[in-house]
Amino acid sequence: xxxxxxxxxxxxxxxxxxxxxxxxxxxxxxxxxxxxxxxxxxxxxxxxxxxxxxxxxxxxxxxxxxxxxxxxxxxxxxxxxxxxxxxxxxxxxxxxxxxxxxxxxxxxxxxxxxxxxxxxxxxxxxxxxxxxxxxxxxxxxxxxxxxxxxxxxxxxxxxxxxxxxxxxxxxxxxxxxxxxxxxxxxxxxxxxxxxxxxxxxxxxxxxxxxxxxxxxxxxxxxxxxxxxxxxxxxxxxxxxxxxxxxxxxxxxxxxxxxxxxxxxxxxxxxxxxxxxxxxxxxxxxxxxxxxxxxxxxxxxxxxxxxxxxxxxxxxxxxxxxxxxxxxxxxxxxxxxxxxxxxxxxxxxxxxxxxxxxxxxxxxxxxxxxxxxxxxxxxxxxxxxxxxxxxxxxx
Ligand code: PMP
Numbered sequence: 005x006x007x008x009x010x011x012x013x014x015x016x017x018x019x020x021x022x023x024x025x026x027x028x029x030x031x032x033x034x035x036x037x038x039x040x041x042x043x044x045x046x047x048x049x050x051x052x053x054x055x056x057x058x059x060x061x062x063x064x065x066x067x068x069x070x071x072x073x074x075x076x077x078x079x080x081x082x083x084x085x086x087x088x089x090x091x092x093x094x095x096x097x098x099x100x101x102x103x104x105x106x107x108x109x110x111x112x113x114x115x116x117x118x119x120x121x122x123x124x125x126x127x128x129x130x131x132x133x134x135x136x137x138x139x140x141x142x143x144x145x146x147x148x149x150x151x152x153x154x155x156x157x158x159x160x161x162x163x164x165x166x167x168x169x170x171x172x173x174x175x176x177x178x179x180x181x182x183x184x185x186x187x188x189x190x191x192x193x194x195x196x197x198x199x200x201x202x203x204x205x206x207x208x209x210x211x212x213x214x215x216x217x218x219x220x221x222x223x224x225x226x227x228x229x230x231x232x233x234x235x236x237x238x239x240x241x242x243x244x245x246x247x248x249x250x251x252x253x254x255x256x257x258x259x260x261x262x263x264x265x266x267x268x269x270x271x272x273x274x275x276x277x278x279x280x281x282x283x284x285x286x287x288x289x290x291x292x293x294x295x296x297x298x299x300x301x302x303x304x305x306x307x308x309x310x311x312x313x314x315x316x317x318x319x320x321x322x323x324x325x326x327x328x329x330x331x332x333x334x335x336x337x338x339x340x341x342x343x344x345x346x347x348x349x350x351x352x353x354x355x356x357x358x359x360x361x362x363x364x365x366x367x368x369x370x371x372x373x374x375x376x377x378x379x380x381x382x383x384x385x386x387x388x389x390x391x392x393x394x395x396x397x398x
Contacts, residue, residue: 016132016371024369032367033388035380038184038348039252040218040315043382050250052308056297064293069286072277074100074258078292081299082258086180086213086243088223090230096262097272099280100287102255104214104244109137110259110279111210111240115175116143117275123174124210125167127151129351129373131184134177134212146170151186156341156353158188164201172206178232180213180241181225182347185375189219189346195228199235209236214244217312218319219346222248238263245295247348248312254291315379319348322381329390339393349375358396366392374398 020036039047073079079098087096101107115122124138127150138145146169149162167176178198183189190198202209211229219225232239238261245256261272280287298304323343330339342350354362354374362368366388370376381389 020369020371023363027367027369029367031385031388033369033380033385035368035370035376035378035389038377040247040250040348040379041377042318042379045380045382047250047252050308050311052298052304052311053249053251053294055304055307056294056301059297059301060290060293070100070289072280072286073098073273074280074287074292075289075296077300078296079258081296082243082245083260085222085299086216086226086229086241086260087233087262088226088230090233091262092266094266094269095264096260097269097276098258098260099276100289100292101242101257101259101280102284102288103246103252104212104242104257105133105137106255106287107242107244107257107259108134108212110276110283111242111261112137112141112143113279113283114240114259114261114275115210116141117279119173119175121173122208123170125170125174125176125207127163127177127179127183129185130177130179131212148176150183151188151351153353156186156188156351157344158190158194160190160194160197164197167201167205167207170205170207174207175210175240176202176207177210177212178228180211180216180229180243182215182219182349184214184347185349185351185371185373187345187347187350187378188341190228192227192231195231198228199232202232203236208238208240210240210242212242215247215347216243217248218316218348221316222309222312233262236262237265238268245291249291249295249298249308251291251294254294255288256291256295258292319378322378322386323350325383325386326378326381326390329386330393333390333394348377348379350378351375352393352398354393354396354398358398361396362389362392365395368392 024034123144123146125146125148128147148166149159152159209232216225241260243258246252298308327343352374356372
């Protein structure tokens with residue numbers, strides 16, 4: 005049997021990390037992998053998470069199974085964090101999942117069960133796991149224009165023109181905030197326009213929100229998903245706690261199926277629990293429980309909010325420093341988009357050859373599509389990157 009297996013393509017980011025480790029230069033800069041790093045290059049455990057772990061160790065008295073859909077206390081805090089008062093609790097079915105990726109996978113499986121003919125529309129570009137999982141599940145997919153290579157902003161006209169080709173019942177996958185890999189995001193009024201458009205065309209939004217709190221703040225980052233939850237007859241949300249709680253390896257995510265008709269919620273809840281059962285039975289609980297503890301404890305919550313805000317403003321500061329350094333070097337506003345992008349990533353708009361040249365000449369490691377992880381920078385590496393960008397003629 006095993007001899008029939010085909011070698012899978014190497015993960016681009018993992019190969020990049022290996023090349024980075026092998027580079028002997030002291031001033032090399034890793035802007036590849038998508039994890040938050042502080043100025044010392046560390047991915048720290050957040051203070052409130054560490055405190056919650058201690059508390060959990062003291063109070064937890066069993067490691068027996070949770071419910072199939074996870075703990076309802078976790079569903080409640082996640083619904084509040086993401087949706088605020090945009091919906092009433094009886095409109096939302098929720099299931100804890102292994103990370104945001106697990107939530108995306110379970111959401112796609114729900115779509116496959118409920119509406120196998122639906123095409124999943126993806127932004128061009130998007131996080132590569134989206135098309136990869138959809139292809140693996142054998143579901144129809146299509147792309148809508150999203151990134152404008154000239155302005156490095158959103159090609160909103162192109163997006164709506166392409167989505168006009170979608171048929172009623174198709175699914176539109178949207179990044180809730182901090183678009184990966186481009187960093188270019190919809191404005192509040194564009195979200196409103198998208199909502200009207202989707203409703204008129206009877207398209208169903210599936211929002212992937214993995215960076216809430218990394219862009220313009222927790223509430224501002226949830227504007228789009230909340231507006232859709234208020235206005236659309238039904239939608240799906242896949243959320244990740246990996247980034248905003250810094251608990252990547254704990255695998256905490258949530259899938260929410262939202263309907264304006266609360267009569268559908270019990271059926272949706274049964275379905276998401278069933279899907280968990282088919283794939284892994286009970287979801288991981290440790291990370292979910294830490295998140296619940298942090299969000300339900302006034303002191304821990306405040307500390308988490310403060311640390312998250314420091315992370316967010318730190319990345320905004322780095323964006324500004326890089327864009328200023330490039331303004332100085334190029335005497336132009338060509339790279340101002342870096343300060344306007346939000347989240348951990350920006351797509352520079354460099355060619356693969358230019359990305360390669362920056363690696364050779366300055367030891368800058370970024371993904372070949374020219375996505376750079378802003379959190380990989382610090383005050384020392386900003387000028388090195390700015391020099392490399394200019395030298396490569398980006
Ligand atoms: N969606 C997007 C757009 C992401 O970038 C990520 C993380 N790279 C995820 C979802 C899910 O992350 P995780 O499974 O680690 O929670």
